Amino acid sequence: xxxxxxxxxxxxxxxxxxxxxxxxxxxxxxxxxxxxxxxxxxxxxxxxxxxxxxxxxxxxxxxxxxxxxxxxxxxxxxxxxxxxxxxxxxxxxxxxxxxxxxxxxxxxxxxxxxxxxxxxxxxxxxxxxxxxxxxxxxxxxxxxxxxxxxxxxxxxxxxxxxxxxxxxxxxxxxxxxxxxxxxxxxxxxxxxxxxxxxxxxxxxxxxxxxxxxxxxxxxxxxxxxxxxxxxxxxxxxxxxxxxxxxxxxxxxxxxxxxxxxxxxxxxxxxxxxxxxxxxxxxxxxxxxxxxxxxxxxxxxxxxxxxxxxxxxxxxxxxxxxxxxxxxxxxxxxxxxxxxxxxxxxxxxxxxxxxxxxxxxxxxxxxxxxxxxxxxxxxxxxxxxxxxxxxxxxxxxxxxxxxxxxxxxxxxxxxxxxxxxxxxxxxxxxxxxxxxxxxxxxxx
Amino acid sequence: xxxxxxxxxxxxxxxxxxxxxxxxxxxxxxxxxxxxxxxxxxxxxxxxxxxxxxxxxxxxxxxxxxxxxxxxxxxxxxxxxxxxxxxxxxxxxxxxxxxxxxxxxxxxxxxxxxxxxxxxxxxxxxxxxxxxxxxxxxxxxxxxxxxxxxxxxxx
Numbered sequence: 001x002x003x004x005x006x007x008x009x010x011x012x013x014x015x016x017x018x019x020x021x022x023x024x025x026x027x028x029x030x031x032x033x034x035x036x037x038x039x040x041x042x043x044x045x046x047x048x049x050x051x052x053x054x055x056x057x058x059x060x061x062x063x064x065x066x067x068x069x070x071x072x073x074x075x076x077x078x079x080x081x082x083x084x085x086x087x088x089x090x091x092x093x094x095x096x097x098x099x100x101x102x103x104x105x106x107x108x109x110x111x112x113x114x115x116x117x118x119x120x121x122x123x124x125x126x127x128x129x130x131x132x133x134x135x136x137x138x139x140x141x142x143x144x145x146x147x148x149x150x151x152x153x154x155x156x157x158x159x160x161x162x163x164x165x166x167x168x169x170x171x172x173x174x175x176x177x178x179x180x181x182x183x184x185x186x187x188x189x190x191x192x193x194x195x196x197x198x199x200x201x202x203x204x205x206x207x208x209x210x211x212x213x214x215x216x217x218x219x220x221x222x223x224x225x226x227x228x229x230x231x232x233x234x235x236x237x238x239x240x241x242x243x244x245x246x247x248x249x250x251x252x253x254x255x256x257x258x259x260x261x262x263x264x265x266x267x268x269x270x271x272x273x274x275x276x277x278x279x280x281x282x283x284x285x286x287x288x289x290x291x292x293x294x295x296x297x298x299x300x301x302x303x304x305x306x307x308x309x310x311x312x313x314x315x316x317x318x319x320x321x322x323x324x325x326x327x328x329x330x331x332x333x334x335x336x337x338x339x340x341x342x343x344x345x346x347x348x349x350x351x352x353x354x355x356x357x358x359x360x361x362x363x364x365x366x367x368x369x370x371x372x373x374x375x376x377x378x379x380x381x382x383x384x385x386x387x388x389x390x391x392x393x394x395x396x397x398x399x400x401x402x403x404x405x406x407x408x409x410x411x412x413x414x415x416x417x418x419x420x421x422x423x424x425x426x427x428x429x430x431x432x433x434x435x436x437x438x439x440x441x442x443x
Numbered sequence: 444x445x446x447x448x449x450x451x452x453x454x455x456x457x458x459x460x461x462x463x464x465x466x467x468x469x470x471x472x473x474x475x476x477x478x479x480x481x482x483x484x485x486x487x488x489x490x491x492x493x494x495x496x497x498x499x500x501x502x503x504x505x506x507x508x509x510x511x512x513x514x515x516x517x518x519x520x521x522x523x524x525x526x527x528x529x530x531x532x533x534x535x536x537x538x539x540x541x542x543x544x545x546x547x548x549x550x551x552x553x554x555x556x557x558x559x560x561x562x563x564x565x566x567x568x569x570x571x572x573x574x575x576x577x578x579x580x581x582x583x584x585x586x587x588x589x590x591x592x593x594x595x596x597x598x
Contacts, residue, residue: 194492195483200590224515228508232501242501340590345493357490370480370496372509375517375593382554383516 008035010434017430019423020399024388026429027204027396033336040317040432041066044268045150045157045170047319047330048072048082050344052154052191053099058116061099064332065160070146071095071105072156075116080151082158083118083143094143105143118143153178154190157319165268173411174270177313180323183305186292186350190326193347193356199369200340203381205317205333206425208341211377212312212320213271213421215258216400221376222251228372243358247365251373258416261311265405265412269316269428271421274309286354316425326359329367337385343367398422449543450531452568452575457526457547460597465510468597469503471577473569476500478597479581483588495587495594510596517595522553524596534565541568541575549598560598561585 008031016023016032026032046065049072053061060073062085069085071094085093087107094107094114104121106113111124120136123129135141148159150167155178157167168175182188201208211217219226229249233241241249250257261274293302309324321328326346333339343363347356366373388396401418414420459468479489480496489497498506511518529546536542542565549560567579582598 194488195486195588197482197493197495198588198590200592202592221516224509224512224518225505227512227514228505231508232505236504244499244501244505248505343493347491353491360491360493363493364495364497365502368493368495369591370594372506375595376515378593379516379519379554 008032008433013430013433017426020402021395021397022426023394024396025394026426027206027385028336028388030336033204033333035433036429037067037333039435040429041333042160043163043432043435044317045148045159045163045165045167045315046317047315048149048156048158050154050190050192050346051080051151051156054080056101058102059099060095060102060105062093062095062097063330065146065158066333068146068160069093070158071143073105073116079117080149080156081117082146082149082156083114084146086143087112088114088120088141088143089123114143118145153182170268171315172268172270173264173266174272174313174315176308177272177310177321177323180305180308180310181321181326181346181348183297183301184293184323184326184351185348186289186296188296189349190346191349193345193360197343197363197368198340199343199367199374199378200338201378201381202337203339203378203385204336205331205339206429207381207384208339209314209317209320209331210422210425211381212314213263213273214419215261215263215273215416216255217377217380218251218253218258219255221380222373224376225249225251225372226253243361244365247362248372251366255417261416263414263416263418263420265414265420265424267410267428269425270314271316271424272313273311273416273421276307276309286352286358288352289355292350292352314421314425316428325362326355327363327367341367398426448574449533449541449568450528453528453531453543453545453564453566456577456580457528461523461525463511463523465597466507469500469507472500472503473576473578474500476503476577477579478503479579480598481581481583481587484583495584495591496582496597517593520554522551522595524549524551524598526598539569540578541570542566543568547598551594551596551598553593553595558592562587 016026048063049061054072054074057074057076060071062071071083071085072080074080085095087094089107089110089112092107092109094105104113104115113121115121119142146158146160147162150157152167152171152175181190225248229245232245263271263273265271297305312320312322314320318331326348328344330342331339345359345363365371368374398419401414405412405414405420412420456471478496478498479494481494486492509515527548532544534542534544544563544565546563551558551560562582562584565581568575569578
């Protein structure tokens with residue numbers, strides 16, 4: 001626990017999160033951030049990677065779970081481990097490359113090496129440890145595994161502490177988004193295609209996550225791209241809008257359009273927009289693709305699969321997936337005002353290349369740090385981070401359509417422009433933050 | 444056509460970017476022009492793998508309308524850049540196309556931060572009278588795979 005965290009008892013934390021507003025400290029206070037890393041990122045299931053990124057024994061990738069550096073590695077029995085990236089000896093990270101292939105995980109400092117399951121392989125010149133507290137069989141001298149690792153359809157998640165909730169229960173209805181991506185593959189298989197696209201943000205991680213299902217901002221923050229598309233059409237008068245404009249233009253859609261899409265909030269802070277109609281529902285078909293899905297599913301189910309369009313399914317706090325686009329983004333908090341977003345792309349096995357090309361084009365046009373969309377979001381997040389330093393007022397207001405939600409079992413739905421998803425995130429946030437970490441309790 | 448012509452063209456091309464004349468820059472391009480900024484230096488497939496930028500003439504035209512737009516929060520503050528080009532290496536010279544490569548340093552000033560970009564650019568130029576038109580520019584950043592913040596302009 002870092003200095004200052006002790007000042008956050010449950011009642012103080014409850015003061016920061018009200019039904020319709022949150023205190024600016026949740027975004028700006030480094031002590032709140034440190035506590036989030038312990039209690040929220042320490043207990044939620046956090047996305048680590050896709051199994052296709054470690055395709056064979058010895059393949060590994062490095063990432064972070066909250067503030068914790070970890071290695072995801074496949075061993076010779078095809079088991080996938082998530083290990084703390086910290087040599088049991090003096091603490092050096094044993095791997096620093098984003099990904100690689102190895103026979104053992106070897107620390108470059110004194111040469112301690114570890115097997116792919118994290119157990120100790122060899123320690124050079126170990127004679128000096130004889131008769132000391134050193135014990136090669138003790139897990140204290142292994143790369144320690146994180147508390148739990150589980151896979152859902154190839155998507156690997158891990159928990160730093162065991163919260164008692166299974167991954168399937170945690171994912172809940174968001175599994176239908178992952179299922180839909182697999183259903184869109186003519187063989188039922190998907191894999192990560194190519195490198196990721198990193199984008200460093202000068203803001204608290206929650207601003208990015210809240211924005212995923214914020215349907216009020218596009219018409220304002222992305223107004224210029226809508227205007228640019230209209231201007232293009234007027235000047236060039238093409239017979240039909242070019243693909244590029246079709247991708248960008250919906251980001252300037254009307255409030256009514258987004259209201260109709262709707263937003264659905266789920267337990268554990270998860271949510272998604274749309275379902276049947278989203279900003280991705282009017283993309284043209286790619287020749288041959290529909291037929292290959294009919295071969296697998298039959299006509300009726302194929303139509304059902306292609307009609308599901310959930311915009312930005314958010315698995316709180318670390319992962320967001322677009323089923324119709326097959327792009328996923330990972331949230332990696334660095335500090336209270338710095339967040340790395342990594343975008344990955346899924347290739348649908350057996351589908352025409354053109355489908356992957358569309359996924360990539362979409363992502364480049366929307367998620368790239370050099371796109372015409374991402375930098376406007378980036379700018380707004382940065383302004384918020386800077387503005388919340390102001391003592392003008394302490395509160396961030398999240399009250400749009402408060403009290404007008406519709407409850408349907410575990411799901412709560414509202415008009416798309418409702419602040420429901422942000423309120424739902426903070427409900428989960430407060431549950432994680434006020435739970436006693438020492439008791440292993442999570443929401 | 445001699446190397447000086449190529450160098451003069453590349454200097455002019457970068458000067459248009461440096462002076463914020465994006466429309467003027469697009470005017471240098473052929474209708475089938477492509478601007479590519481890969482996310483890794485060994486990238487060969489711009490369609491099946493993500494890039495920082497891979498833009499055709501349509502996107503350039505859209506970007507022309509978006510560039511500096513008063514409704515774009517990202518353009519409320521100015522973004523300025525300054526290129527410094529190294530020696531121009533003419534890789535191939537055909538009557539209908541010239542391929543060239545040049546090292547560059549480019550400083551970008553944006554949101555009170557001066558950021559350093561460096562690397563090399565590869566060009567395909569189409570002879571046009573005494574000068575050229577730009578058909579292809581690939582910008583390989585030294586730190587292509589770095590954690591970049593917003594890059595609201597072409598480099």
